[in-house]
Amino acid sequence: MAERRWQWFHRLASPPGFYRVSGRWLPWLAGTSLALLAVGVVWGLLYAPPDARQGNSYRIIFLHVPASFLALAGYYVMAAAGAIHLIWRVKLADVVMSAAAPLGAALTFLALFSGSLWGKPTWGTYWVWDARITSMLVLLFLYLGVVTLRQAYASRETAGRACAVLALVGTVNIPIIYKSVDWWYSLHQPATIRLTAAPSMHPDMFQPLVVMILAFYLFYAWVLVLNVRAEILVRERRAGWVRDLAGEGESE
């Protein structure tokens, strides 16, 4: 009984099994994320009202906040995959960790870059060394550290373990980023969206922002699955099932 209950899990956690199953998710993830992105961009940039103080420049929030959300959430994905790889030695977890690192780095860079563009018209500067921005820069370096550390080792097994340890050590940075604007005096404003209170934003602006956040979550899932599939093919390129797959492609 217990054996059968876990069978689907083992099938999903094996690289060829995941490759086969995830192929069915791709059109759904791509379709929903692109549709929500289109709705959110048009709604946020064209139809949401301007802000009374910032005018139209606040609209960068529709990119900045979702990118920041996923930069933080993506770190937990990477660290959790690292922990699973360390404890249970699940091959797929190591693949997920190596696929999540460049994706998280790109999102963190997008959050920093869009924030910098937003900072110039509102604060009057592109960059300031306040706690929120500096801890976000540390997050970028953590992601890049995981990317480069993997390439520093000849053995994939050692590289995976070293990256997992680095990713786990870095998790302490996530609550620091999140709470930085409350713990210290900073130039960055506190959070608009909170779990415990209503958002300090007009509903006409908040609704497209929620759409954009959802779209980014789906987009993240889509790109992560694509990255994982590509990495599986690279790692298993000598395996029979990949050769069969490539053979099928040729004959068609």
Added chain:
Amino acid sequence: MHPQRRRRLALVLFIVALSSLGVGLAVYALRQNLNLFYTPRQVVAGEASTLARIRVGGMVVRGSLEREPDSLAVRFRLTDGDRELWVRYEGILPDLFGEGEAAVAAGHLRPGPLLEADQVLAKHDENYTPPEVVEGMKAGHAARAAREAAGQEATSQPNAAEDSAP
């Protein structure tokens, strides 16, 4: 759970706990240095260096902004609700800078105390509102103020009761 996996799980928890403890202690030790700016109260109390470049943050006191006629030089006061500090600055102020709004000024302290700022940044809050709503609120406040003024003039009982009703 397999004993070996249990040991690895303990190792993972140990790594996270130990690094959190280490970083937590470092952050606690640096807590003053992690603040972006001093408040006017801290400056008046002499906590800020008079030699190094410092940042001071607070609300720009309403009615305190003075512009020199033939230059970009401005003077204004920053307050934290308790103490105030004069700031002198020559340059272009950010668009969102204004009286009654938060700002962060960076520069050197002069006797007075006065902050000779070389950079002024505007700090905005986490609230976002469409202009119509702000206009509506202003009109509402004005109407309420006018009604209250009229009510005080008349000093009639029913009018006052109407005003206090929710």
